[in-house]
Each structure stands twice: as C-alpha cells, then as structure tokens.
Amino acid sequence: MPMSLNEKLAILSDAARYDASCASSGTTRRDSRKGGLGSTEGSGICHAYAPDGRCISLLKILMTNFCIYDCAYCVNRVSSNTPRARFTPEEVVHLTLEFYRRNYIEGLFLSSGIIRSPDATMEDMVRIARMLRVGHGFKGYIHLKTIPDAAQELIDEAGLHADRLSINVELPTEQAVRAFAPEKSPATIRTAMDRVQTRRAAAKDRSHGGKRPPKFAPAGQSTQMIVGADGSTDRTVLSQSTRLYGSFGLKRVYYSAFSPIPDSSALLPLIRPPLVREHRLYQADWLMRFYGFGVDEITAARPDGNLDLALDPKLAWALANRHLFPVRVQTAEREMLLRVPGFGTKTVGRILAARRHRTLAWEDLKRIGANLKNAAPFITLRHWSPGTLTDSADLRARFAPPAEQLSLL
Amino acid sequence: MAVRMITVSLPRIGTDRAWRDAARTHLGRGTRPEALLWQAGAPAQTDLFGAPDMPAPGTAHALTVPRAFLDLARTVVWHADPERFARLYAFLWRLAERPALIRDTADPGLVRLRQMEKNVRRCAHKMKAFVRFRDIAPGSTGRRRFAAWFEPTHHTLEPTAPFFARRFADMDWIIATPDITARHENGTLTFGPGAQKPDLPQDAAEELWGTYFCNIFNPARVKVSAMTSEMPRKYWHNLPEARHIPGLIAGAEARVREMAARAPTLPPVRAARIAERLAGTGVDRVMDFEALHRRAAEENREVPDGYGRIVLGEGPGDAPLMIVGEQPGDAEDRAGRPFVGPSGQLLDREAAAAGLDRSAAYVTNAVKRFKFVQRGKRRLHQPPDRTEIEHGRWWLDHEIALVRPRLILAMGGTAAESLTGSRTGLLKRRGRIEETDRGPVFLTVHPSYILRLPDPARKKDETERFREDLAEVARTLA
Numbered sequence: 001m002p003m004s005l006n007e008k009l010a011i012l013s014d015a016a017r018y019d020a021s022c023a024s025s026g027t028t029r030r031d032s033r034k035g036g037l038g039s040t041e042g043s044g045i046c047h048a049y050a051p052d053g054r055c056i057s058l059l060k061i062l063m064t065n066f067c068i069y070d071c072a073y074c075v076n077r078v079s080s081n082t083p084r085a086r087f088t089p090e091e092v093v094h095l096t097l098e099f100y101r102r103n104y105i106e107g108l109f110l111s112s113g114i115i116r117s118p119d120a121t122m123e124d125m126v127r128i129a130r131m132l133r134v135g136h137g138f139k140g141y142i143h144l145k146t147i148p149d150a151a152q153e154l155i156d157e158a159g160l161h162a163d164r165l166s167i168n169v170e171l172p173t174e175q176a177v178r179a180f181a182p183e184k185s186p187a188t189i190r191t192a193m194d195r196v197q198t199r200r201a202a203a204k205d206r207s208h209g210g211k212r213p214p215k216f217a218p219a220g221q222s223t224q225m226i227v228g229a230d231g232s233t234d235r236t237v238l239s240q241s242t243r244l245y246g247s248f249g250l251k252r253v254y255y256s257a258f259s260p261i262p263d264s265s266a267l268l269p270l271i272r273p274p275l276v277r278e279h280r281l282y283q284a285d286w287l288m289r290f291y292g293f294g295v296d297e298i299t300a301a302r303p304d305g306n307l308d309l310a311l312d313p314k315l316a317w318a319l320a321n322r323h324l325f326p327v328r329v330q331t332a333e334r335e336m337l338l339r340v341p342g343f344g345t346k347t348v349g350r351i352l353a354a355r356r357h358r359t360l361a362w363e364d365l366k367r368i369g370a371n372l373k374n375a376a377p378f379i380t381l382r383h384w385s386p387g388t389l390t391d392s393a394d395l396r397a398r399f400a401p402p403a404e405q406l407s408l409l
Numbered sequence: 410m411a412v413r414m415i416t417v418s419l420p421r422i423g424t425d426r427a428w429r430d431a432a433r434t435h436l437g438r439g440t441r442p443e444a445l446l447w448q449a450g451a452p453a454q455t456d457l458f459g460a461p462d463m464p465a466p467g468t469a470h471a472l473t474v475p476r477a478f479l480d481l482a483r484t485v486v487w488h489a490d491p492e493r494f495a496r497l498y499a500f501l502w503r504l505a506e507r508p509a510l511i512r513d514t515a516d517p518g519l520v521r522l523r524q525m526e527k528n529v530r531r532c533a534h535k536m537k538a539f540v541r542f543r544d545i546a547p548g549s550t551g552r553r554r555f556a557a558w559f560e561p562t563h564h565t566l567e568p569t570a571p572f573f574a575r576r577f578a579d580m581d582w583i584i585a586t587p588d589i590t591a592r593h594e595n596g597t598l599t600f601g602p603g604a605q606k607p608d609l610p611q612d613a614a615e616e617l618w619g620t621y622f623c624n625i626f627n628p629a630r631v632k633v634s635a636m637t638s639e640m641p642r643k644y645w646h647n648l649p650e651a652r653h654i655p656g657l658i659a660g661a662e663a664r665v666r667e668m669a670a671r672a673p674t675l676p677p678v679r680a681a682r683i684a685e686r687l688a689g690t691g692v693d694r695v696m697d698f699e700a701l702h703r704r705a706a707e708e709n710r711e712v713p714d715g716y717g718r719i720v721l722g723e724g725p726g727d728a729p730l731m732i733v734g735e736q737p738g739d740a741e742d743r744a745g746r747p748f749v750g751p752s753g754q755l756l757d758r759e760a761a762a763a764g765l766d767r768s769a770a771y772v773t774n775a776v777k778r779f780k781f782v783q784r785g786k787r788r789l790h791q792p793p794d795r796t797e798i799e800h801g802r803w804w805l806d807h808e809i810a811l812v813r814p815r816l817i818l819a820m821g822g823t824a825a826e827s828l829t830g831s832r833t834g835l836l837k838r839r840g841r842i843e844e845t846d847r848g849p850v851f852l853t854v855h856p857s858y859i860l861r862l863p864d865p866a867r868k869k870d871e872t873e874r875f876r877e878d879l880a881e882v883a884r885t886l887a
Contacts, residue, residue: 005617006616006617006620009617009620009621009624010620010623013621013624013625014624016625017624017625017626017627018627031575031578032575032576032577032578032579033575033596035578035579036578036579037576037579037580038576039572039575039576041572041575045537045538046538047538047539048538048539048622048640048648048650049635049636049639049640050626050627050636051626051631051632051633051636051654051657051658051661052626052627052628052630052631052635053630053631053632053633053635053636054627054635055639056622056625059621060625061621068683070680070684078680078683078684095617098617099618099621101542101544101553101555101577102541102542102543102544102555102614102615102618103540103541103542103557103573103577104541104618174713175796178799178800179796179799182799182800182803183803185704185708187707187708188707191707275630275632350514350515353512353513353514354513354515356512357512357515357516360515364515365515367517367520368514368520
C-alpha cells in the first residue's frame with residue numbers, strides 16, 4: 001500500500017531534526033505585491049517552538065531518507081533500519097505552499113539522503129526549488145543542503161533559486177570525517193564551499209554596462225559540526241570554525257551536540273555530551289564574531305583546551321585575566337567595555353551614547369539593561385568601586401553553580 | 410492660574426496619525442502635559458478634539474522634532490498601557506526644551522518609552538509568527554480565502570496588517586481580533602471593528618502541521634523553558650500545534666530510554682548490496698582513472714603533517730592480477746609511484762624468478778599515504794592504523810572497480826585486513842585464496858617483512874617461500 005502524505009511527512013521530518021539550522025534571516029527583501037506568494041523582510045520569523053526549545057521557522061524535511069552512504073553518526077545511513085520514505089517533488093511543493101499560506105512557516109529547508117548518485121539527488125532538489133520559484137512565484141525563504149560531490153552546474157542553479165546553501169563539514173577534524181563518514185571527503189567539501197563563495201562574489205560584480213548579475217544565495221552559506229562524537233577539544237572545534245569563517249566567508253557555523261539516534265552505530269560513543277557544551281560553543285563563537293575575542297584567548301582558561309562548562313566563556317576569560325579589571329565605565333574604550341562580563345553589544349552601544357550626557361551611576365546601568373550581577377566585580381562607576389572583590393579568591397564561586405548541581409546538566 | 414483640562418479622544422483605527430496631529434497642535438499651542446487628558450477608543454475617526462471649547466489656535470511654533478522620536482511614538486501608540494499617550498506627550502514636552510534628550514539612553518522617561526516600544530515590537534513580531542490561517546471556501550472572485558482569529562497583547566493588528574498584505578498578496582484573508590478586524594480583499598486592506606471569536610471550519614492541513622511539529626521535535630533534548638520563553642502559554646490556545654505539547658513532553662523520557670535500550674540492529678540486506686555497488690561494479694559512482702587521479706591531485710594540494718602524498722597504483726587498466734601492498738614508503742612517496750623502493754625491487758626479482766610478469770599486473774597499496782615520523786633527516790615508516798586503512802579502502806575499492814582483476818594478491822597484514830577484514834594468522838593463511846566481496850584474494854607476506862629479517866638463513870627460506878607463493882599465483886592465472 002502506498003504511504004500517505006502524512007506518513008511520509010512523519011518519517012522525513014523525523015529524519016531532518018538533527019540539522020540545527022532553522023535561520024530564515026539575512027536575505028534580500030522581496031514581497032508578492034507584484035505577483036506570486038510570500039515575502040522576506042530581513043529578519044527571520046520563528047513560527048513555533050518545539051519542546052526541545054528549538055525554533056521552527058522553515059519546513060525542514062528530507063526529500064528522501066534513503067541513502068547510499070554509511071556515515072556512522074547519521075540516522076539515515078545505509079546500514080540503519082530506520083523506516084524509509086520518499087517525497088515526490090510535487091508533494092514537497094504542495095506541503096511548502098500550503099503550510100506557507102496558513103502562516104506556519106517562512107519557507108523550506110530541503111535536505112536529502114543520497115539516492116542513486118550525488119548528481120541525480122541534487123538535480124531533484126534543484127527541480128523542487130525551480131518549481132517553487134519559477135512555477136509558483138514563491139518569494140519565501142529556501143535553504144538547500146548542497147551535496148558536495150554534485151556537478152558544478154547543479155550547484156550554480158541551486159544558488160540562483162535558494163537564499164542559502166549549506167554543506168555540512170560534519171566533524172571537526174579530517175581524521176574524524178574519515179573514520180565516521182568514509183564516503184565523504186573533507187577536500188571535496190572544502191572545494192564545494194569555495195565554489196559557492198566564488199559564485200557569490202561574482203554575483204556582486206556589475207558588468208561594464210552597470211548591470212547586476214542575478215543574485216546568488218543572498219543569505220550566504222552555513223555549515224554544521226557534530227560535537228562530542230569524536231574526541232576533539234573545544235579548541236579544535238573553534239579553530240576549525242575560525243578557519244571556516246575566514247576561508248569561506250560562512251554566515252554561520254552550527255554546533256550540534258551529538259544526540260543519541262535511534263538504531264545507532266556501534267562505532268559511536270555511548271555517552272551523550274552535555275547539551276551545555278554546545279551552548280558554551282555558541283557563546284564562544286559569538287565572542288569571536290562580535291566581541292573581538294580570539295580562539296586562543298577563549299580557550300586559554302583551561303589547560304585541556306575545553307571550555308569551562310560551569311561558566312560562560314566571557315566570565316571565565318575575565319576571571320583568568322583579572323589584572324585588566326576593574327574597567328572605568330565612564331572612560332573605557334569600546335573594545336574593553338565589550339570584554340566586561342554582563343555587557344552585551346547593545347548595552348555597550350547604550351553606554352557609549354549615554355555617557356556623553358551624564359556620569360553613569362549604578363542606577364543608570366541598571367536601566368540601560370546591563371547584567372550588574374556579573375559586571376559588578378569588574379567595573380568602577382560613580383559611587384561604585386569593587387574594592388578587593390575583583391581579586392578575591394572566591395570570586396569564581398560567586399558565579400559557578402555548586403558542584404553537585406553539575407551532574408544535572 | 411487654574412489648569413483647565415482638555416480631553417483628547419483618539420480613535421481606535423488610525424490612532425498613530427491622530428495622536429501625532431493632536432500632539433503637534435497642542436505643543437504648538439503650548440498646552441502643558443498636565444492639562445491634557447488622553448482617551449482612546451473613540452468611535453469616529455474625525456472627532457480628534459473632545460473639548461468643544463478649544464482655545465483658538467495660537468501662533469504656531471516652528472516644530473522640529475527628532476525623527477527618532479517620531480519613530481518611537483509611531484510604535485508606542487499601539488501599546489496597551491492607557492498612559493501611553495500622556496507619557497509620549499510628557500516626553501515630547503521635555504524634548505522640545507532639550508532635543509538631545511532623545512539620545513540620553515539612561516533617561517528614565519525615555520527608558521520607559523523604549524521599554525514600551527520593545528513590548529509593541531515583540532507583540533507585532535509574535536503576531537507575524539503566531540497568526541494561523543484556516544482555509545475557508547473561495548468566494549466569487551476565485552481567489553483563495555483564509556481567516557484567522559488572534560488575541561494580541563497590545564493593539565498591534567493595524568501596524569502589522571500591511572506585513573500580511575505584502576506576504577499574502579494573492580489571497581483574500583481576514584484577521585479578527587477582539588479589538589479590530591483586518592480584511593484583505595482583491596489586494597485592498599481595510600480595517601473594521603473587532604469581533605467575537607468566530608467559528609472557523611476545520612482545515613485538513615492542521616493535521617499535517619501537527620505531524621510535522623511532533624516529528625521535528627527531538628525527545629533527547631527537552632528544554633521546556635526555552636520553548637515557553639519564546640512561545641508563551643498565552644498564545645497556545647490559538648495555535649493548532651500547541652495541543653501536542655503536553656503529550657510530547659510527557660512521552661519524551663520514555664522515548665529516549667527506549668532508544669538507548671534498543672540493541673544495535675544488523676544492517677538491512679539492502680545495505681550490503683548498495684555498498685557493493687558503490688565499491689564495485691556499480692555504474693553510478695565509478696570514476697574513471699583520470700577522475701581518480703584528479704581527485705588524488707586535489708587531495709594532494711594539502712598534505713597533513715606526518716603523511717606523504719596520495720600515491721595511486723599503476724599498471725594496465727585491465728590487468729588480470731592486482732598486487733596490493735601496505736603503503737608507499739619514502740622512495741615511493743618521493744617518486745609518486747608504488748613499489749619503486751627496496752620492497753619493489755625484491756618483488757620484481759622474485760616475480761621474474763617465479764615466472765610472474767610484474768609489468769602485466771596492476772600494482773598498488775592498501776593505504777595511499779606514506780605515514781612517518783621525522784628523525785633528523787630520515788622519515789621513519791609508521792604502520793597505518795585502522796582509520797587509515799578504512800580511508801585507503803575508498804581509493805582501493807575504486808581501483809578494484811576500474812581494473813576488475815581476476816585475482817588480487819594481498820601482501821602483508823595491512824592488505825589482508827583491508828581486503829579480507831582481518832590480519833590475524835597471516836602466516837597460517839598465506840599461500841591460499843580467500844573468497845571476499847572484492848573477489849578472490851591470494852594472501853602472502855609483504856616483501857619488507859623479508860627485508861627486515863636479521864637472520865640470513867631465515868631470510869633465504871622466507872624469500873623462497875615468497876617465490877613459491879608468487880609461482881602459485883602465476884599458475885592460478887594461467
């Protein structure tokens with residue numbers, strides 16, 4: 001008996017849940033007043049939240065979860081006994097448009113197992129994107145997971161229809177990729193990322209006549225790394241992301257704590273890495289991109305190259321570099337204010353604006369929205385000085401949760 | 410002088426423009442904030458000034474208000490706080506004296522307004538996110554029609570409706586709230602009075618959406634507070650997917666436990682078939698020699714520390730015999746060709762003596778990169794580990810698929826492990842053919858094993874046995 005659409009959707013969304021990205025932001029602004037359906041207006045919208053705390057912005061599905069590859073960490077690997085299904089391109093288009101019309105989603109995030117060959121699979125994915133964009137005038141967001149081995153022309157066409165392209169590097173080191181994803185090659189993945197970046201740069205050049213070429217993946221490319229499946233330290237992971245941001249101009253690197261999967265491979269570790277590790281990596285990633293921190297600074301606090309799970313990385317850095325504190329909020333440079341625990345980029349912006357008008361006091365910072373519980377030992381203000389607090393021996397204990405609570409995380 | 414109170418009544422629809430006009434008028438007249446009584450929800454749009462005995466317009470001041478304030482006011486007027494108009498006007502009054510006030514991010518009055526602005530923005534954002542349309546029967550125009558009921562915290566439908574008009578331009582739709590109703594028909598957006606919660610027809614798409622919501626959820630990482638902070642419970646009763654939430658949370662732990670308890674299963678039959686096709690004679694992914702060499706050249710652009718470059722095999726593309734060694738050595742890595750060093754020379758010599766034409770065989774290695782540790786100027790050979798053998802197999806399988814040899818001669822433990830899955834008991838297994846997924850494999854020792862034997866007598870014996878093995882291979886192929 002053929003499977004109903006509902007049954008297929010159950011299998012193919014279940015199979016897609018291990019992809020962390022659900023971003024729908026950062027693309028061109030467009031709407032449907034001149035025909036078609038849909039709009040994108042800069043910021044993404046999360047239409048729902050699942051009880052795992054993750055946002056649901058896109059219809060995130062696999063075209064099929066049949067796969068000829070045997071990647072140990074993947075629920076869809078060829079040697080797994082998970083139930084299999086396959087959407088027709090028409091079904092994917094139908095689901096996307098009907099969900100979109102009811103305002104359930106911002107668009108489509110399409111990924112797929114490799115069927116027949118990388119080219120054949122990529123061709124079907126591009127066909128779906130083309131049907132949506134050209135056939136139905138769909139103006140919503142499309143994210144395509146690119147298959148690294150697929151032909152150049154297919155990736156080129158994918159970039160014309162999709163807002164974002166992504167290729168997962170999967171694991172932080174080449175050795176780990178070789179061990180767990182024998183059919184994937186880190187070099188091919190790098191080549192594919194490089195190709196997308198080159199095409200994106202080319203799409204920004206005007207011709208002699210001043211004409212712009214069509215946009216290519218305007219929301220950029222992203223990737224995902226599984227954390228905790230191999231023995232890589234946080235320093236290895238973060239160095240790898242720095243390289244990815246630098247070499248390929250990636251918009252985002254997603255970290256996915258290795259999650260136990262049904263019918264898992266015997267190759268994988270049985271212990272689940274704490275979710276808080278993933279959280280700390282995201283915090284560190286943010287510090288590198290928006291706060292001017294380097295990988296070495298962030299990971300220097302502990303000798304083993306991992307982040308402190310009990311403290312956020314900025315606080316851990318400040319505790320390890322107390323000789324730089326306290327900072328005088330009224331006069332300090334922006335770069336130094338950004339390094340104060342409890343001050344975010346927005347807070348710092350507001351401090352810089354407000355201190356031109358007044359001498360800042362405790363109450364002012366509170367109104368501005370600074371986290372003074374964290375900031376107090378590291379700043380001086382009018383009528384506030386931390387005194388010996390900055391250098392007191394038990395400062396760490398003020399922030400770190402008591403040891404017995406750690407086991408719960 | 411006693412303050413005479415002036416009542417300003419603002420309409421429910423078009424509140425933003427009405428407040429701006431009234432504020433401009435009163436500021437121009439110099440009406441002090443404490444003299445104004447602001448009221449919302451007047452039925453008619455025209456009745457801007459409730460006080461019938463308005464003082465005659467005085468000399469209008471030239472009013473310049475920072476643009477940032479206009480943007481702020483345009484948002485704050487939609488807040489549910491009844492004090493919002495008065496707060497805005499009081500701040501505007503101070504702003505007229507001191508225009509720089511708008512940039513003093515620590516001013517209590519401004520902080521409060523910014524807070525209200527944030528509330529409205531968030532409310533509008535949540536409306537964009539959580540409005541759920543239901544399909545209703547198409548009207549006479551043939552356009553598809555949808556309807557939604559929503560209960561926003563602030564009065565955000567009016568400023569947010571244009572977003573839906575831009576997004577859903579090709580549909581007719583209604584969004585009803587207790588406050589006002591937005592209607593989009595044939596591309597025109599209109600507003601009317603609010604309504605009771607309507608009885609909307611069932612929509613089959615909600616079941617599919619529920620299925621999606623339940624299956625995209627990962628039971629291994631429940632974080633309820635992260636969900637409720639972004640999707641507060643007050644919205645749940647109008648979200649069709651929310652009825653699944655209690656069940657998902659309740660069942661999550663059991664699902665994870667069941668997942669962990671289930672023993673790893675054996676791969677399905679299909680897996681072996683696909684793996685074989687991928688590795689062997691499959692037509693889909695087999696690269697030709699040229700593509701394989703290109704791929705190797707690509708990989709060789711970046712050579713990891715402690716490894717040499719990838720050295721592929723060589724020999725006739727249709728050779729009946731494939732000879733597989735361990736990994737390239739120092740000489741092979743420098744030459745970029747397999748079996749040109751001491752081991753290769755021994756092989757050449759013994760093959761000739763055994764009557765085996767080495768040049769008619771395709772010669773390659775189980776692992777493609779020389780692995781070494783640097784000691785002074787010398788690069789000392791290191792045996793490959795399991796991972797490296799695994800990785801080399803990708804290349805080897807491609808070579809086997811291309812050459813399709815009638816017999817594979819595996820020399821040494823690494824080649825045996827790569828081709829038969831096991832290296833144990835090699836000395837007992839040597840000299841025989843084993844049937845494998847990759848075809849018949851003849852096992853023998855590696856020439857370097859002979860080269861390393863310190864005892865000349867044993868070396869001689871072993872060389873002879875090696876020669877016998879090669880002769881046996883020649884006989885098998887004949």
